[in-house]
Amino acid sequence: MGHPAINLDRNSEFEVVKDWNGIDQIVLKVPSGASARVSLHGGQLISWRNEKGEELLFTSSKAIFKPPKAMRGGIPICFPQFGNCGTLEQHGFARNRIWSIDKDLLPLNTNSKVECGMAAVNLILKPTDDDLRSWPHCFEFRLRITLSMEGHLSITSRVRNVDGKAFSFSFAYHTYLSVSDISEVRIEGLETLDYLDNLSQKERFTEQGDAITFESEVDRVYVRSPNVIAVLDHEKKRTFLIRKDGLPDTVVWNPWEKKSRLMADLGDEEYKQMLCVDAAAIEKPITLKPNEEWTGRLELSSVPSTCCHDHLD
Ligand SMILES: O=P(O)(O)OC[C@H]1O[C@@H](O)[C@H](O)[C@@H](O)[C@@H]1O
Secondary structure, three states, X not given: OEOOOEEEEOOEEEEEEEOOOOOEEEEEEOOOOOEEEEEOEOOEEEEEEOOOOOEOEOEOOOOOOOOOOOOOEOEOEEOOOOOOOOOOOOOOOHHHOEOEEOOOOOOOOOOOOHHHOOEEEEEEEOOOHHHHHHOOOOEEEEEEEEEOXXXXXXXXXXXXXXOOOOEEEEEEEOOEEEOOOHHHXXXXXXXXXXXXXXXXXXXXXXXXXXXXXXXXXXXXXXOOOOOEEEEEEOOOOEEXXXXXXXXXXXXXXXXXXXXXXXXXXXXXXXXXXXXXXXXXXXXXXXXXOOOOEEEEEEEEEEEEHHHHHHHHO
């Protein structure tokens, strides 16, 4: 059930299709063959494929594509709360709401190469009356998703305070990367950093000097992390490069075996094929005064592992 392609501007090109719940999904495609798919349910990236058509984001085989809950996989947006560190539902309400396509194309102040990409869409979220009852702050959340010619993905969030008083929030791009086998994966860029361990009541520890590898459940917020982090998949000889801006922290999460068994929307063995590495603002919430705007950007690329050290420099 597709609609004709809609062109927003010279650089923006996307197609709108409906999922089986009748919710619009935006399909971004570039001539190299790379593509991405975004659901208006949650403004959630639900697919990102390279030019060979390989899926780069994890989606659980048991994922439930039905509002009001976000599906298990892709890139849900955690806003205005990360995790359970507040009074709202886990990870805030933005990932469970229906977003709209934003036709007001406001210029972005950016020098990012990815922003000159081929395909882009702008979404917007404003609070519902219910949201205002649980979180009494008027905001406008603009989300721009861009897929470059080379297949790099860029997601820019802009939150504006349109209220009469200041408010604070935490935020994460909860990014489920698809990996060959978690035991073959390592993360570079978080060595020697402090982290808050969600498995020990958010106690603070310091990471050792080695790259991070996985042999049990991990649920950590690395604070004040660098703006480029690499996730190396040894078996696939593939490296994800995660570039972030305006997002000081990085969450690393893998539920491992025991927790996976407790999750209805994750297969018992699927923890092996996923790793969440989230660009985030958690330790120090973002505070916006009336009329102030915050920008948080994530850029994801997937490169052959042989090339990654040039990018990390
Ligand atoms: O099941 P949810 O609400 O999507 O959350 C999944 C996980 O998300 C991670 O980001 C958190 O650090 C974990 O603590 C949490 O379990």
